[in-house]
Amino acid sequence: MLNMLNKIRKREPKFFLNTGTREYPRKRICALYKKPQNIFVAILIILTISSCDNTFSIFQSIGQEKKQLGAELFKATTVRAMGSDGTNYYALMSKVVYKPIAGSSWQVLPLPVGDDTENKDIDYFAPGLASDGSTIFVAKADSNNNLKDIYSSSNGGASWTAMDAKKDIDAAIGSDIKVDWLKCENKTLFVAVHGSAGYSLFYYDVASTSFKNAFDSTISSLSEPLVDIVWDGLSSPATYWLISSSKVYSGAEGSIAEDTSATNNPALSNGLVGIASDGAGRILVSRSDGIIYSYLSGSWTNFTAKSSTALGPLILLNQPSTSKRILVARGASTLGYMEYDEASPAIYENGKDFVSTSQSIYNSTVRAKQVEGFWQPASDPNTLFILLATGTEGSYSLYRNTYSGGTWGGWIAE
């Protein structure tokens, strides 16, 4: 009986292969689809082979990875600036966080609630942070991002001094001023702001204890954002180099003016993205077209870091001294950063043959993240931080790298 039923089941119509209902016989169907199939297979083969990298070992790279256990407050955020007062490290996100240099726990730094600097809390928004090695400066804004004041502290935030920045800056260019960044160079505090009049730069004049226009008298504001400022490292005269998104400016505080070098001037409309100094008179400017400009002894030269590739912030890495590299962020595509060896010259990408870290650690820490900047404590050339913008939860935005025994140890999440 069961065998009979089984035979019946075998006779059930097999609709998948019901040749009686076929519009085309099997061979005809194959012929109909042969051409598109070939094209599909060809595309598949080209795509897969073109993505192959014989120089990268997937399993050995994974085996070299290190578990990153950073602070939760650095996950899925953006670190925009760092500083140190010799006792603590400070990092700027929407608030300032700090930890002892030798410590491991990051905490939010309380700021004065208002004019009463004794009354502090952690409910604030900070658009700027800077340090000169012994004092930290923090800008505080209201809920509309308008500057409330800039505070300074030389004892790790135990006590604060209100610097009356709002009064000075409002008086110069109007109210509702928004701070873009703070930066200390050569122990001078600069404040980049924007308002209805445009973009302006102020510096803190210690002698008069007030904020003054950092540009010369012909420039009250600019139409394009200010990106960064560095000191060339030469003390007499102290010259600061500033870039907006389009032009280069230089000069002493209070007399900074547009650099009008006729030959190889880096100026590029909305194309300047990073500036760095070697501390000995050399200035580097990175651009969005992949070119790095170098200024030394009165003249600019340039070289292509990577053709037609948007760059980002950069830093000159002096360690190891036998193989100095320029670390330059990549502004698009896989983001992260590249290393440029001027001696060869050669560009290194995707962590391969980097002096700053191994390929495995690069891939699992920095790759595909937007680099906001690099930062080294002025007194410690063996420590390097990378500041990142991370959009995905579970990914850290601040890593430290330590130079020891002749090599950089690789990025470790803070």
Place this chain on the structure above:
Amino acid sequence: MISTLALALSAQEKIEDPFEATRVKGDQSINIQIGGFLPLFVLDNTGTPISPSNMSIGTAFSVQYRYMLGKNFAIGGSGAGSFVTTVGGGTLFMAPIGITGAWIWGREPMEYEVSAELGMNIMRLYGHGLISPIAKFGGGISRFVDSSWTIGFKLDWWFVPEIHLGAYSNLTSYANFLEFSIGANYHF
């Protein structure tokens, strides 16, 4: 009355019992599996284990087509995908495609199989891609639930040799994974 009903139900079950353990040449099936994916160990080019493997348990899935060449032996093709996360926060994706051979036997309503598969494996990690050969060896057990469907459980060993040539031959390594999955077969 109750015993009569029970007998009737039993008879009905037998009448609807579709189990036919032995298949015949020309039978075909499509199989879908999903389950876990366990990294076992990785050897470097000298055969030394890379420790730790730094991979966590992940997920795998596969689709397979089979054609019976006889009452016990089937050949076919399969496509699969798997994800494992790494200790550094990365995700390793593997997508093997291959040809498969299986020896199938059973006794109603159960069906058993051992299988082997050879193919190519597309891997991707941190934007780096590689194509490697792959071999899978496994076995499974399944049960007919009606005339067309079986459900079951499978274990598959994935052997993934990552081959590098020339100056980079020292990067060659051999990874081993265990896929454990549940799935369904449609027979036609």
